[in-house]
Amino acid sequence: MAYEALYTRGRPKTLSQLVGQEHISNALAKAVSSDRLSHAYLLVGTRGTGKTSTARLLSKAMNCDRVHEAQLSGRMLNKKEIPCNKCDSCLNFDSSPDNVEFDAASNRSVEDVTRLLSTAYLAPLRARVKTFIIDEVHMLSFEAVNSILKLIEEPPPNVAFFLATTEINKVPMTIRSRCQVLNFRLIPQQTIAPYLLRLARRLNVNLHEDASKKIARLAEGSMRDALTYLDQCYAMADKEITLENVNETLGLISDESLDEIIAAVTAKDRAACGRAVTKAFQSGLAANAIAESLITRLRDIEFDGLDSRKNFAELDRIIDAVRKATGEMYGSGIPDIILEMTLMKLAAPAQTFDAAPPPAQAAAPTENLDAGRKILYDVTNFFSDKEGESSTTAFLLDKAVVTGFAGDVLTVSFKTETWAGVFKGNLPAIEQATAQVAGRAIKIVVNVDSSLPPSFLGKMAEPARSNLAGAMQVFQASDAAKIND
Numbered sequence: 001m002a003y004e005a006l007y008t009r010g011r012p013k014t015l016s017q018l019v020g021q022e023h024i025s026n027a028l029a030k031a032v033s034s035d036r037l038s039h040a041y042l043l044v045g046t047r048g049t050g051k052t053s054t055a056r057l058l059s060k061a062m063n064c065d066r067v068h069e070a071q072l073s074g075r076m077l078n079k080k081e082i083p084c085n086k087c088d089s090c091l092n093f094d095s096s097p098d099n100v101e102f103d104a105a106s107n108r109s110v111e112d113v114t115r116l117l118s119t120a121y122l123a124p125l126r127a128r129v130k131t132f133i134i135d136e137v138h139m140l141s142f143e144a145v146n147s148i149l150k151l152i153e154e155p156p157p158n159v160a161f162f163l164a165t166t167e168i169n170k171v172p173m174t175i176r177s178r179c180q181v182l183n184f185r186l187i188p189q190q191t192i193a194p195y196l197l198r199l200a201r202r203l204n205v206n207l208h209e210d211a212s213k214k215i216a217r218l219a220e221g222s223m224r225d226a227l228t229y230l231d232q233c234y235a236m237a238d239k240e241i242t243l244e245n246v247n248e249t250l251g252l253i254s255d256e257s258l259d260e261i262i263a264a265v266t267a268k269d270r271a272a273c274g275r276a277v278t279k280a281f282q283s284g285l286a287a288n289a290i291a292e293s294l295i296t297r298l299r300d301i302e303f304d305g306l307d308s309r310k311n312f313a314e315l316d317r318i319i320d321a322v323r324k325a326t327g328e329m330y331g332s333g334i335p336d337i338i339l340e341m342t343l344m345k346l347a348a349p350a351q352t353f354d355a356a357p358p359p360a361q362a363a364a365p366t367e368n369l370d371a372g373r374k375i376l377y378d379v380t381n382f383f384s385d386k387e388g389e390s391s392t393t394a395f396l397l398d399k400a401v402v403t404g405f406a407g408d409v410l411t412v413s414f415k416t417e418t419w420a421g422v423f424k425g426n427l428p429a430i431e432q433a434t435a436q437v438a439g440r441a442i443k444i445v446v447n448v449d450s451s452l453p454p455s456f457l458g459k460m461a462e463p464a465r466s467n468l469a470g471a472m473q474v475f476q477a478s479d480a481a482k483i484n485d
Contacts, residue, residue, distance in 0.1 A: 006231035007224045010199060011053050016079035018057070019195050019223055020187030021050050028054070028182075029079045032061050035071040038180045040152045040161040042137075044168045045184025048224030052135055054182070055162035057082070059099055059131035062160060063089045068128070089127060098127035105136040110143040117148060121156050129158050137163040138170035145172055152178045186221025189213065195223070196230055206240040214246050217296070253285055258297040265347045266314055273347035277340055287335035291326045295319055321346055372405025376412065378437045379430065393430065396423055401452050408440065413447040420448045 012018045015025040031037050041058065043051040061067050065087035070077050083090050093099060102116050117132070124130040134140075134148075152161055152175065163179060165171055193209070193216040200207035207230075215233070219226035229250060233241045236249045247254050257280050264273035280290050298319050302312050325342040329335035376397060383394040399419050404411030414420040423430070424446055434442045 005228075006199070006234070007048075007227040010223075010227045012050065012057065013085050014080050015057055015061075015082045018050055018054060020191045021054070021184055024054065024182050024184065025079055028058065029077065029082055032058075032067060032082050033070070033075075033077040037062060037160070039155045039159065040179040041163070042168070042171065042176060042179035042181045043162065043164045043184065044166075044181060046166055046186060046221065048219075048222030048226075049184040049187060050223065051164040051182075051184055052133065054184075055133045055164060056093075058162065059129075059133065059160070060085075060090055060093050062129040062131065063093070063096075063098075063127040065089055092126070096126055098124040098130045099133075100131070101133045101135070103135050104144075105139045108139050108141050108144060110141060110147050113140065113144040113147050117151060120151055120159050124158055129160050131160045131162065133162045133164070135164045136166070137175075138165045138167045145175060149174055149178075187219075187223050188221070189216040189219075192216035192219055192223060192226045196226060199227075199230070200234075200241070203234065204239070205234060205237070208240075208242050210243045211241050211246045214243055214252075218250070218252075251285065253280055253283055253290055253293050255297060257283070258294055261294065261343065262298065262301070262315075262318070265318055265343060268347055268349040270344055270347045270349075273343055274340075277343055281336060287339045288326060288329050291322050291329065291339055294322055295326070298322075318346055368405050369402055372402040372410050375405075375410060375434060375438050375442065376400060376402055379434050382433050382437055393426055396426065397430070403447065403449070403452075404445075409443050409445060410434070411445045411447060413449045413452055415448075415450055415452050417448055420446050 015029050018025045037058070041055070043055060045051055060083040064083040066084040067077065067082060070081070085091075089096075100116065100119075104113075107113075107116075120130070120132070122130075140148075148161075151159075155161070161179075163171075163175070168176070168181075193212040196212045196215060197207055197209065200212075211233075215226055215229045218229055229246075230241075233246055233249045237245050244254070246252065257276065260276040261273065261280065264270075264276050281287075285293075298315050302315055305312070321342055322339075325338050328338050332338060380394050380397040383397065396419070399414060400412040400423065401414070402410065403413045412423070414423065427444060427446070431442065431444055434444065
C-alpha cells in the first residue's frame, strides 16, 4: 500500500517541529550545540507525546555531519538545524545498523536484552555513536533490567541509550539515577487544534475550526491520537471535514442532541427530556459514552460563559448527578435505564408542599388499673423470691393499693403515713425492680388515703373483688378473715 498514515508522516523531522514540548526541545538544542549530550536518557510521558520521536531526533543529531561541524566550530545551532536531514548520516539513519530500536513490551526477557546488547561493546560500523532506543522499558523483567544496568553505569565509548516509558514508577531507581530524565507533558488542546489546521492545509483539506477543536479534545493530550482521528476523518471526507463528519466518522453524539437534553432538563420538561434521551440512544451510542459527552458539553458551556457572570448552579447540579450516574453504570446491567432515570429526575418540576398541619395533641394516657395491679403483683413476687418468705419489701408492697396507672406512671396509696414513708425509703430499689419486671422504666407515685379499702382488695381482679367488698360491707367486717366467722 502506498498510503502512509498521518501519525507517521506527521512525525517531527527537527527539534523545532516537536509540538507542545518546547521545554524539552529548547534544552536539548542547547545541549547539542555545546556538545554536552548524555550517554543515557529516560523519556517519560503518556502515549503520543513525542518520546520515541525525540529519541530518534537525538540519535540522528549525535551522528549528523552538519551538527558535528557546528560543534567543532563553536557555532550555536537553531532548533531547525537539529538534525539537518540532508547529510548521508541523516538520510541513511533508518537503515543504519548502528541505530537499534527495541520494544521491551514484546521482548522483555533477559535473553532478549542480552542478545540486543551483545554488540554494544563493538565499535560502530558507520556512525559516530551507536544508539539503542528501548521503548516501554518498564516492561522489562527484573533480570533484564539488571543486565543493562552495568552498561548504563559504565557505558562503552560511542554508545548512547534512550529509554522511553509511560510509567516511571515501575522503572527501578538504579536506572533512573543514572539517566537524564525528560518529562513530556500532555499537549494542550489549544496547541493541537492549530497544528491540525496547518496539517490539513498541507493536505489540501478544508478542516473546520470546530472540527479541529473536537478532535483535539478527544485526543486528551496525545498528538498521535489526534493525528489518528484526523486521518480517519480524512479518509471518509471529501476535501472538507466538518464537525458533523467528525461526529459521524468517530461515532460521537452531536452537540445539538446534547443541547436538547440540557435545555429540556433546565426547563423542567420531562416529556421533552424523554424524547431527547430516546433520540440520543437511537444514535447507537452506549449510555456511558452519552453521559461522558454530556458532562464534557456542560463543562464547555460553563467555560464559554465565564465572562458573562451567569449563575451555573443548575448546570453544576446536572454535572454532579450525571457524574454520579456514570460511576453507577460501570458494572451494571442496566446502564441505559440509570442514565434515563437520572435525567428524568433532574427534569422533574420542583414540588410545592402545603404548610404542615399543627401536630396533634397527644391523647392523655388512659387508666389501666388491672395492668398496674399485675405489675405490683409481679414486683411483690420478685422480692419474695429474692429475699424469701420473710421479705420486708414484699410485706410492704402487700400493703400498697394501686389507685392509678396511666402511661408509665404507677400511683400507689397507703392508709397511713407510716407505711407511705417506709415505702418512699425503699422507692429506688422498688422502681429498679419494677423496670426489670415491666421491661421499661416505671415512675411510682406514693399517696396517703385513709379511706382506702383493704390492700388485698386492690390486688384482686373483677368480679371477685366486688363480691368480696360487698360481703365485707354486709357483715361490717374490715378483714376478710372475719367473714368466715
